[in-house]
Amino acid sequence: MSTVREVTYEVLRKLGMTVIFGNPGSTELPFLRDMPADFKYILGLHERTAAGMALGYSLAKAQPVFVNLHSIASAGNGLSAIVDAYHNQTPLVITTGQQDRRHLFAEPFLSSRAVDVVRPYVKWAYESMRAEDVPAAIARGYYLAAQPPAGPVFLSIPMDDWTHECPPVEVRKVEQTVLPNPLALDEVVRALDASRNPAIVVGSQLEQDHGWQEAVALAEHLNADVFQDPIPPRWTFPRTHRLFRGGLLPAQQPLADQLAAYDAVVVLGAPIFLYYAYVPGNTVKPGTHLFQITNSSNHASAALAGTSIVGNTAAAARYLRARSAARPRSNSSPQPGPPPTPEPEYPITPAYLFSVLNRVMPRDAVICEECPSAKGDLDRYLLLDEPRSFYSVPNGILGFGLPAAVGLQMGNPQRRVVCPVGDGSFQYSVQALWSAVQSNAEVIFIVLRNSDYSALKGFCDFTQVGRNVSGMDIPGIDAVKIAQGYGMTAREVDRPEEIELAFREAFSSRGPRLISVNVAKGGQKCMGMDQSVNPPNYR
Numbered sequence: 313m314s315t316v317r318e319v320t321y322e323v324l325r326k327l328g329m330t331v332i333f334g335n336p337g338s339t340e341l342p343f344l345r346d347m348p349a350d351f352k353y354i355l356g357l358h359e360r361t362a363a364g365m366a367l368g369y370s371l372a373k374a375q376p377v378f379v380n381l382h383s384i385a386s387a388g389n390g391l392s393a394i395v396d397a398y399h400n401q402t403p404l405v406i407t408t409g410q411q412d413r414r415h416l417f418a419e420p421f422l423s424s425r426a427v428d429v430v431r432p433y434v435k436w437a438y439e440s441m442r443a444e445d446v447p448a449a450i451a452r453g454y455y456l457a458a459q460p461p462a463g464p465v466f467l468s469i470p471m472d473d474w475t476h477e478c479p480p481v482e483v484r485k486v487e488q489t490v491l492p493n494p495l496a497l498d499e500v501v502r503a504l505d506a507s508r509n510p511a512i513v514v515g516s517q518l519e520q521d522h523g524w525q526e527a528v529a530l531a532e533h534l535n536a537d538v539f540q541d542p543i544p545p546r547w548t549f550p551r552t553h554r555l556f557r558g559g560l561l562p563a564q565q566p567l568a569d570q571l572a573a574y575d576a577v578v579v580l581g582a583p584i585f586l587y588y589a590y591v592p593g594n595t596v597k598p599g600t601h602l603f604q605i606t607n608s609s610n611h612a613s614a615a616l617a618g619t620s621i622v623g624n625t626a627a628a629a630r631y632l633r634a635r636s637a638a639r640p641r642s643n644s645s646p647q648p649g650p651p652p653t654p655e656p657e658y659p660i661t662p663a664y665l666f667s668v669l670n671r672v673m674p675r676d677a678v679i680c681e682e683c684p685s686a687k688g689d690l691d692r693y694l695l696l697d698e699p700r701s702f703y704s705v706p707n708g709i710l711g712f713g714l715p716a717a718v719g720l721q722m723g724n725p726q727r728r729v730v731c732p733v734g735d736g737s738f739q740y741s742v743q744a745l746w747s748a749v750q751s752n753a754e755v756i757f758i759v760l761r762n763s764d765y766s767a768l769k770g771f772c773d774f775t776q777v778g779r780n781v782s783g784m785d786i787p788g789i790d791a792v793k794i795a796q797g798y799g800m801t802a803r804e805v806d807r808p809e810e811i812e813l814a815f816r817e818a819f820s821s822r823g824p825r826l827i828s829v830n831v832a833k834g835g836q837k838c839m840g841m842d843q844s845v846n847p848p849n850y851r
């Protein structure tokens with residue numbers, strides 16, 4: 313009879329999970345030994361990086377990805393990537409080793425309570441009762457991870473399990489799409505037909521549900537203005553489309569003000585709403601018909617207002633377009649003109665950097681962003697119209713950007729991934745540079761070097777905390793030398809007249825690259841908001 317190890321590799325193969333992201337330790341060696349030749353192991357030098365690359369790879373491939381970390385040692389280090397996967401609704405099957413069952417009771421070195429540690433941020437955390445359940449648990453974890461809302465699952469596997477005898481495990485087809493209730497959607501149709509001025513809010517679930525085209529078609533059918541959800545982990549509407557009105561602000565009253573002109577608002581695939589600063593107000597203006605269509609029962613139950621309908625967002629958009637009346641083009645909200653062309657100032661401004669990048673990058677580039685105080689400029693100047701073009705830190709945990717960019721590039725070799733990253737954010741998972749070099753993942757990393765935590769300084773001003781706060785400056789870090797230390801080609805840009813050539817050179821060459829740009833300090837706005845929104849005062 314086969315062993316647990318042999319059956320597991322067979323199950324992984326049948327499930328299409330032949331790329332394994334990990335960082336090994338003694339408790340994983342009985343599994344990792346003699347890996348079959350059709351498997352590929354991608355080593356992350358830190359578990360945040362290993363699981364973070366898996367996350368990016370899963371985003372690129374739109375399928376579950378297998379991760380193997382080291383006992384509690386690396387479940388802890390990898391936890392922030394697990395939390396990212398949870399908030400990003402990304403299906404990861406994460407495994408860690410556990411000490412040998414035969415002396416687990418004695419709490420030996422490296423014994424692991426990882427199952428309890430990760431539980432709030434995974435869909436399932438499990439250590440099987442019997443060794444021979446391990447392959448079946450991996451298959452079950454796969455089906456569950458992929459089920460909307462997708463997310464990570466976690467299995468802890470004692471190191472002596474791998475050599476046990478094990479019967480074969482059938483891999484099954486588990487259909488994942490859940491259609492929304494048509495009777496509930498009819499209520500949305502009625503509200504749209506009665507509306508004078510509807511708006512659509514698009515969220516990242518539209519991409520999970522392959523609903524990009526459906527959202528565009530619905531918006532055009534209704535001639536409705538479209539907003540991106542606040543602090544979006546993905547962009548899910550063409551940026552230059554005539555109906556696109558930009559992003560919503562992440563605070564109650566300012567967001568309600570943005571939507572005040574609309575009498576019906578349909579949120580497709582986003583929470584209602586993701587806030588950052590506490591500026592109390594209505595969710596939307598009283599009297600506005602608010603609907604949420606979401607693949608997440610959690611988002612539906614947590615929404616602060618409106619009617620929520622659970623189900624596939626692409627199917628819902630299709631249904632609404634088929635049943636609602638087409639609307640003539642309304643002139644209530646003219647398309648905003650292009651942003652002003654920034655001047656080439658010294659030091660270089662993030663606005664100038666992104667306006668040049670937009671000119672130089674291919675139209676199918678993929679942006680993986682983590683540059684907190686420059687987010688607004690990036691949002692304004694990078695005009696991408698392709699699906700699956702933009703990814704960002706889903707719940708504010710820095711360290712997402714670098715490894716996600718590497719994973720996205722590995723899963724998307726035909727499109728160039730660009731990772732604009734703050735010099736502070738760069739440090740949280742910097743080892744991803746090494747993996748990029750080793751795998752020849754051709755990411756262009758653009759470090760915005762302002763030598764401080766500008767976003768936090770901006771928040772100090774925004775909330776009147778004042779500037780007398782420790783730990784806000786990070787002088788003396790040379791990202792070029794760090795990258796070179798990992799074997800990556802890297803250069804610095806200081807003058808505005810150098811930047812275009814540096815970008816062009818990067819895009820025309822092969823292999824990963826890092827460009828460290830000395831930029832002006834940022835933080836004038838807090839996620840697009842200034843004092844006019846009446847922010848909270850924490851002084």
Ligand SMILES: Cc1ncc(C[n+]2csc(CCOP(=O)(O)OP(=O)(O)O)c2C)c(N)n1
Pocket residue numbers: 682683684685686708709710711733734735736737738740762764765766767768834
């Ligand atoms: C893991 C983690 N630690 C700390 C923070 C708090 N934080 C939010 S923004 C920020 C500054 C990031 O600096 P940088 O990447 O240089 O961007 P800048 O603010 O200068 O634009 C910090 C430390 C966080 N969000 N996540």
